[in-house]
Amino acid sequence: MGTDLARNRATELRVVRREELDSWYDHLIRAFGGVPEPAEERQLWYSVTETDRSIGAWDGDELVGTAGAFGFRMTVPGGAPVPAAGVTMVSVAATHRRRGVLTSMMRRQLDDVRAWGWPLAVLTASEPVIYGRFGYGVATCHVNAEIDTSRVRLSVPPGTDDVRLRYAAPADVLDVCEALYARRVPLRPGMLVRQPGWERMGLLDPQSERNGASPLQCVLAERDDEVVGYARFRVRPEWEAAGPKGTVVLEDLEAVDPAAHAAVWRFLFDLDLTSTIDARRRPVDEPWQYMVSDIRRCRLLVRDSLHVRLVDVGAALEARTYQTPVAVVFEVEDSFCPWNAGRWRLTGDTKGASCQRTEDAADLALSVRELGTAYLGGVSLVSLAAAGRVRELRPGALAEASVAFGSPVAPWLPHGF
Structure with missing residues (x-):
């Protein structure tokens, strides 16, 4: 039980029942602004939600809080995949702020994680100020970049020209891309072993969320009949009086070596009718930053990403x-x-x-x-x-x-x- 300080009565915390998932998720959507998600996106989240690790807070018959956890395995230094609770879908009704609801849910959740025998809990924060008091520390950052490809040039390493590039339908090559991603996971701390169902997140492509960009596209990088890299991206066309000024919206990119990495990035730099690459959530030490002619025109923004809690x-x-x-x-x-x-x-x-x-x-x-x-x-x-x-x-x-x-x-x- 969590204490409702304003009304001096108990708030019930319990695991969400499958038949309550719709109302639980509706509460979450309202807490994050109330804009409905496309049906395909909502159903995909339903498919990966672990209801036995999802809790709700009830004030009588009214649902006033939500919190969930995914059962992840995260790479740590040394390459081992370690069990980690992916804390997610945390919300408190605006009518029940400052009554201890969040603290009660965090208390219950960390007790549960300990009982499951998982040494870590991790999360991404909509508001970073919230979670430090519960023992979470910012452990990773990522880079967002807006690269002016009309003025920035890329200097590529030897072997780049040996890499062949070809378009492929994203769904048709999902297994190939996932296999390459799996090769990369042990090499960088913070990466997540992809659990069943999560691979489909990379294909999520509702038209309402493209913001004027194309459907999702994919290019594969190959050498000696082996896939050595890929990028999933969209193109947002735009024109001005002087000509085209479209944007490449990079969604995902992986490569196994410097030449493959350079070949994929060079492809993105050279796409016709575009003059900007919008790259989000990239590693802070990603190699392309050391290949560009003018880093200032890449407009880098570093943001907090993964918050880690030792349970x-x-x-x-x-x-x-x-x-x-x-x-x-x-x-x-x-x-x-x-x-x-x-x-x-x-x-x-x-x-x-x-x-x-x-x-x-x-x-x-x-x-x-x-x-x-x-x-x-x-x-x-x-x-x-x-x-x-x-x-x-x-x-x-x-x-x-x-x-x-x-x-x-x-x-x-x-x-x-």
Whole structure:
């Protein structure tokens, strides 16, 4: 039960029944502005929604809150896919703000995740200010870019001309693209192993959401009869007095090596009747940024993406590997999940790790939120210490742990949920 502070009565929290899914989802849509989704999009979300991991908050007979979780496996440093609850579809009715409904749902959800034996919970936030108090830290960012292809040139590496490009209907080559995506997942922290049904999200193409652009298109990059890259995109035609100024709207792109990556990006740069590439949710270290002639005319915007919460500190820190040998004792503060609070001794290297309770003196002090921020290797503990979020208690421990926690590639969440 969650306490309704304004009315001094209990709010019931329980798992959503299948027959309640329509009203549960209607409540969610209203909380996010009330604009109906196309039927095909709604049905697709229904097909992947795990109702046994979805909860609602009821004030009497009135549904006033929603929260769900997807059963994901997420790549962590070292390449292992680790169980993670993908927290999603969180909403509270505007009539029930500031009454503890959200806190009650977050409390119930994290208790459930712990009971499921999953060490991590992750989410993307419509409002980033909300989730820090529940122990979530911003662990990945992504780049949005608007590239002026009329003035920016691409310098490609040797071998690019050996890659053949061909158009294909997106649905016809879905399996091929998914197989290539699966090859990429272990190579970058933050990527999600695609669960059954999620592959269809990449084909979602309601006309009402194209904003004047074409239906979804796909191009494959091939070498020696092997698919080595792909891009899914739309083209939004536009004309002015001087001529065409269309936009390429990039939806998804993967490639296995520098030449394939360059070939796909060069194709996008050279599309006829266009002068802009609108690329959203791309990795912050994606190679095309180091191939362009003028990065300023690419109008980069970095945004927060994946927020990570360690539900089981010991299991989470043992699940990943570390760039350099590390032996450090953390003093962890976690008021929302008190089972994590206290001292933990982490020892690890590139082969594995152990993280156990200890009574030894602490080397570093921080909250579980900072551990979540640093967990995937995209934010250094040194940076967090500079912000006053990590305290060094043993000289040298901060630098040692910070290097060990790093990742050679930036963590990245490829799609929302």
